Amino acid sequence: xxxxxxxxxxxxxxxxxxxxxxxxxxxxxxxxxxxxxxxxxxxxxxxxxxxxxxxxxxxxxxxxxxxxxxxxxxxxxxxxxxxxxxxxxxxxxxxxxxxxxxxxxxxxxxxxxxxxxxxxxxxxxxxxxxxxxxxxxxxxxxxxxxxxxxxxxxxxxxxxxxxxxxxxxxxxxxxxxxxxxxxxxxxxxxxxxxxxxxxxxxxxxxxxxxxxxxxxxxxxxxxxxxxxxxxxxxxxxxxxxxxxxxxxxxxxxxxxxxxxxxxxx
Amino acid sequence: xxxxxxxxxxxxxxxxxxxxxxxxxxxxxxxxxxxxxxxxxxxxxxxxxxxxxxxxxxxxxxxxxxxxxxxxxxxxxxxxxxxxxxxxxxxxxxxxxxxxxxxxxxxxxxxxxxxxxxxxxxxxxxxxxxxxxxxxxxxxxxxxxxxxxxxxxxxxxxxxxxxxxxxxxxxxxxxxxxxxxxxxxxxxxxxxxxxxxxxxxxxxxxxxxxxxxxxxxxxxxxxxxxxxxxxxxxxxxxxxxxxxxxxxxxxxxxxxxxxxxxxxxxxxxxxxxxxxxxxxxxxxxxxxxxxxxxxxxxxxxxxxxxxxxxxxxxxxxxxxxxxxxxxxxxxxxxxxxxxxxxx
Ligand SMILES: Cc1cc2nc3c(=O)[nH]c(=O)nc-3n(C[C@H](O)[C@H](O)[C@H](O)COP(=O)(O)OP(=O)(O)OC[C@H]3O[C@@H](n4cnc5c(N)ncnc54)[C@H](O)[C@@H]3O)c2cc1C
Numbered sequence: 001x002x003x004x005x006x007x008x009x010x011x012x013x014x015x016x017x018x019x020x021x022x023x024x025x026x027x028x029x030x031x032x033x034x035x036x037x038x039x040x041x042x043x044x045x046x047x048x049x050x051x052x053x054x055x056x057x058x059x060x061x062x063x064x065x066x067x068x069x070x071x072x073x074x075x076x077x078x079x080x081x082x083x084x085x086x087x088x089x090x091x092x093x094x095x096x097x098x099x100x101x102x103x104x105x106x107x108x109x110x111x112x113x114x115x116x117x118x119x120x121x122x123x124x125x126x127x128x129x130x131x132x133x134x135x136x137x138x139x140x141x142x143x144x145x146x147x148x149x150x151x152x153x154x155x156x157x158x159x160x161x162x163x164x165x166x167x168x169x170x171x172x173x174x175x176x177x178x179x180x181x182x183x184x185x186x187x188x189x190x191x192x193x194x195x196x197x198x199x200x201x202x203x204x205x206x207x208x209x210x211x212x213x214x215x216x217x218x219x220x221x222x223x224x225x226x227x228x229x230x231x232x233x234x235x236x237x238x239x240x241x242x243x244x245x246x247x248x249x250x251x252x253x254x255x256x257x258x259x260x261x262x263x264x265x
Numbered sequence: 266x267x268x269x270x271x272x273x274x275x276x277x278x279x280x281x282x283x284x285x286x287x288x289x290x291x292x293x294x295x296x297x298x299x300x301x302x303x304x305x306x307x308x309x310x311x312x313x314x315x316x317x318x319x320x321x322x323x324x325x326x327x328x329x330x331x332x333x334x335x336x337x338x339x340x341x342x343x344x345x346x347x348x349x350x351x352x353x354x355x356x357x358x359x360x361x362x363x364x365x366x367x368x369x370x371x372x373x374x375x376x377x378x379x380x381x382x383x384x385x386x387x388x389x390x391x392x393x394x395x396x397x398x399x400x401x402x403x404x405x406x407x408x409x410x411x412x413x414x415x416x417x418x419x420x421x422x423x424x425x426x427x428x429x430x431x432x433x434x435x436x437x438x439x440x441x442x443x444x445x446x447x448x449x450x451x452x453x454x455x456x457x458x459x460x461x462x463x464x465x466x467x468x469x470x471x472x473x474x475x476x477x478x479x480x481x482x483x484x485x486x487x488x489x490x491x492x493x494x495x496x497x498x499x500x501x502x503x504x505x506x507x508x509x510x511x512x513x514x515x516x517x518x519x520x521x522x523x524x525x526x527x528x529x530x531x532x533x534x535x536x537x538x539x540x541x542x543x544x545x546x547x548x549x550x551x552x553x554x555x556x557x558x559x560x561x562x563x564x565x566x567x568x569x570x571x572x573x574x575x576x577x578x579x580x581x582x583x584x585x586x587x588x589x590x591x592x593x594x595x596x597x598x599x600x601x602x603x604x605x606x607x608x
Pocket of ligand 1: 015016039042481485487515516518538539540541542543553554555556557558559560561562574575576580593595
């Protein structure tokens with residue numbers, strides 16, 4: 001069996017950056033948003049690496065990365081992502097902000113997927129991160145899949161095995177366990193958690209190959225209309241700073257006693 | 266338009282705690298907006314769950330039940346939730362953000378022409394509409410969602426994050442009206458079971474009072490120039506066994522496994538706390554051998570009291586992230602702590 005894997009994934013500010021909300025003309029934004037270094041949204045990244053790995057192990061598979069973000073920023077991030085795994089980019093030009101409606105984003109992504117000429121929907125495995133690091137809603141993949149008519153869906157996926165019985169899936173559930181299910185085959189949708197693969201090392205050859213589709217895809221990127229009737233207000237940073245008591249030179253026995261009292265108190 | 270409270274049963278047929286919390290929020294919203302509250306329950310058998318909240322002053326109870334709706338499966342869950350919304354003519358839906366409902370409700374909203382906002386941490390009302398608060402950028406900032414409900418036709422679904430309201434206590438008689446959901450095309454997926462670490466190895470305990478976080482320092486070379494991974498594992502497990510606390514980890518520590526390093530074999534990515542991990546809720550948290558970098562500490566948003574043990578007085582915890590930082594060797598400290606706990 002061959003698969004057509006479409007990975008939905010956008011870009012987010014590098015987690016090591018300090019993020020400060022500001023009021024912009026279109027509602028809330030991040031201070032210096034366009035200047036902040038960005039990365040591929042981590043859980044979507046895991047989805048991409050899992051997709052590439054799956055495609056490498058089965059004949060005639062194809063992998064597309066569908067990404068909604070500001071074109072210029074997408075281009076920067078894709079320079080790095082291109083080196084990690086083979087894929088064909090489908091870019092949609094629009095905000096990658098967390099303050100957008102997942103419904104509108106899902107519509108834009110689904111429309112882009114519907115526009116992929118060679119996509120065989122009977123072979124479709126829709127991949128994405130189970131939550132973004134921006135909106136963190138965990139709702140986009142489900143809505144994209146619904147629009148594409150996919151009713152077999154999985155979220156918090158850590159493992160996908162293709163067996164003679166179908167696709168065996170491990171999904172995260174409460175309390176540090178996984179739900180195990182089997183779906184007969186494609187089409188199906190998977191919101192990935194961490195998966196099982198480390199981030200692949202850079203491969204300049206893969207990068208060169210990818211860039212052949214990435215630049216034209218960016219040029220062709222259509223602007224997304226993200227709809228209206230939605231807004232996020234009163235965005236604020238929580239008061240995070242605690243008065244830390246830094247305890248130096250306290251004998252270990254005393255530290256241990258203090259900790260035990262605290263734990264049992 | 267009514268407010269529908271939607272929940273599923275757990276394996277024992279009762280409502281999970283997060284569901285009872287969401288009911289409190291739904292009751293309050295119904296009162297604030299002066300709208301009728303209706304109840305929709307999903308599960309193999311919902312009778313016990315219905316009786317546990319029968320006194321919640323709902324106008325009507327609906328249910329989708331039967332064997333096919335016992336296990337958590339997107340296809341049947343999404344169809345069941347859509348049917349319950351339609352039966353209740355729901356304008357607003359309040360549900361707990363359990364993993365089961367988090368998975369299916371976005372699809373339900375889409376199917377009904379509705380919208381969804383997830384992981385709500387506070388739910389107010391303003392101008393006759395819900396005013397939900399939620400986090401953005403992985404708990405870095407919060408904001409309030411405003412929707413023009415005229416701009417879409419279906420329900421506005423809101424899922425409430427666990428731990429944000431007191432659980433409702435309102436047992437009473439209830440006889441839910443059964444809603445039929447045809448299964449055609451919904452059983453291509455078979456739920457085959459649950460994979461969990463055996464009881465001894467289960468170190469994730471969501472209801473524990475304390476979260477113990479282990480960082481990569483436990484596997485690093487120590488003063489004697491050697492790593493002491495085995496001893497680290499023993500100290501941590503001994504502590505967890507004695508306190509029944511829950512175990513969390515930094516990303517660096519769980520990643521070491523895939524980088525082929527000597528690791529603590531009881532750790533998986535499920536333990537990872539932070540930006541790309543979990544955001545657990547515990548009254549107390551103790552970080553050990555963990556540097557307290559921002560992508561890690563965003564996962565501590567819902568840990569109230571925080572203490573850390575680190576050799577480095579300049580580590581992240583010292584900068585307003587912990588209440589107390591003990592500058593000390595965690596091997597020595599935890600050994601002594603375990604001794605005291607054993608007395
Ligand atoms: C995209 C992205 C996403 C990320 N997501 C996450 C995430 O979800 N969760 C997460 O945790 N991190 C995340 N990170 C990584 C994060 O930035 C840090 O690198 C990581 O948290 C560091 O882990 P650590 O503190 O365990 O290890 P280190 O930084 O290696 O720190 C080890 C600490 O142990 C201390 N130590 C060593 N020996 C002892 C001893 N005997 N006693 C006491 N202290 C000792 C050292 O002083 C040091 O502070 C992410 C990074 C990126 C780029």
